[in-house]
Amino acid sequence: MKTLLIARENAPVSRYGLPIPYGWYRIMLSDELGVGVVQTVRLFDREWVLFRDAKGQVGLFEPHCPHLGAHLGVGGKVDGELLRCPFHNWGFDHQGFCRHIPYARSMPPSLSREPVLKGLPVVEANRMIWAWFHPTGAAPMWQVPDVPETANPGWHTRHHPVFEIRTIAQEIAENSVDAAHLKYVHGQAAALDVGSTYTGHLRTTALKGPMSIEDSRGKRIDCEFSVDFEQSGPGIQVVRMSRHVSLVMLITITPVESELTHLRFSFLHPDYSEDPVRQALVEDFIQEQVGERGQYVGVVADLPIWNNKIYHRKPLLCDGDGKIVEFRRWFSQFYQ
Numbered sequence: 001m002k003t004l005l006i007a008r009e010n011a012p013v014s015r016y017g018l019p020i021p022y023g024w025y026r027i028m029l030s031d032e033l034g035v036g037v038v039q040t041v042r043l044f045d046r047e048w049v050l051f052r053d054a055k056g057q058v059g060l061f062e063p064h065c066p067h068l069g070a071h072l073g074v075g076g077k078v079d080g081e082l083l084r085c086p087f088h089n090w091g092f093d094h095q096g097f098c099r100h101i102p103y104a105r106s107m108p109p110s111l112s113r114e115p116v117l118k119g120l121p122v123v124e125a126n127r128m129i130w131a132w133f134h135p136t137g138a139a140p141m142w143q144v145p146d147v148p149e150t151a152n153p154g155w156h157t158r159h160h161p162v163f164e165i166r167t168i169a170q171e172i173a174e175n176s177v178d179a180a181h182l183k184y185v186h187g188q189a190a191a192l193d194v195g196s197t198y199t200g201h202l203r204t205t206a207l208k209g210p211m212s213i214e215d216s217r218g219k220r221i222d223c224e225f226s227v228d229f230e231q232s233g234p235g236i237q238v239v240r241m242s243r244h245v246s247l248v249m250l251i252t253i254t255p256v257e258s259e260l261t262h263l264r265f266s267f268l269h270p271d272y273s274e275d276p277v278r279q280a281l282v283e284d285f286i287q288e289q290v291g292e293r294g295q296y297v298g299v300v301a302d303l304p305i306w307n308n309k310i311y312h313r314k315p316l317l318c319d320g321d322g323k324i325v326e327f328r329r330w331f332s333q334f335y336q
């Protein structure tokens, strides 16, 4: 009788057993954080306090005051360029320096030397707030990619509600190189196995040719598309479609807990209100990405898989599985 051996390396400790990878991650839309607002946010498996000062500058810090430990997100207030602690009113700027202690006869000299609030680098780009997370606090190694369409007044932007998924950033990104699942999960007629180019933190793919989209009546429409895909680290993917219609998809993946991730889609396209054919194509394409239409199902079909699967470090693969090993080799840099 044969014995079925289960490889030790395939026995998961947690469902994934991987740390949070480093990179830039979308925190929220810029419009969602008004001047003078202080918020407690959960990101990267811990709490942070986020605020926007009177000059519009944004800070993101560990939430407990370095003085006697009050929670800055519970009663903390913006006072000009400072975040005031609710306990003794010390004031901290958006870089984490303590700039004012209202009752100190002289400020401790050490306070001018370095920030006392530990925080993350934050930038605003593409009308969004982004934070750089690195487990050892290393400085940013690249920039958030510019998506100029977000600043184009002739373009519309639609932000789809967040998908909260019990998974990790790598699993969501790996989905796009998993050629075989496209047929069995999403109902695509043929697996599309497109090679990627890997350069440093970037993964790029270009695709040209005919594509078919299902319209609201379930009819397939054939059209010409050119698709440029760029993934910038674990958290940002920009998909730019052109030719028949222009459409940009900004896909962001943000770790909230070690195994809970927020996936967001923002769609940008020119104003097609005078062009019902192109408008309908854009609607159909968006539905196909995030919705459920006929037998072709978008990302919602991935959710039950992601919410319940485990991660095999050494999966059993076949030759039709796509470039999973190559992708994992590239992605592993973000765990260094």
Ligand code: FES
Residues within 6 Å of the ligand: 065, 066, 067, 068, 069, 070, 085, 086, 087, 088, 089, 090
């Ligand atoms: S605990 Fe924050 S000022 Fe004292």
Ligand SMILES: [Fe+2]
Residues within 6 Å of the ligand: 175, 181, 185, 186, 299, 302
């Ligand atoms: Fe998928």
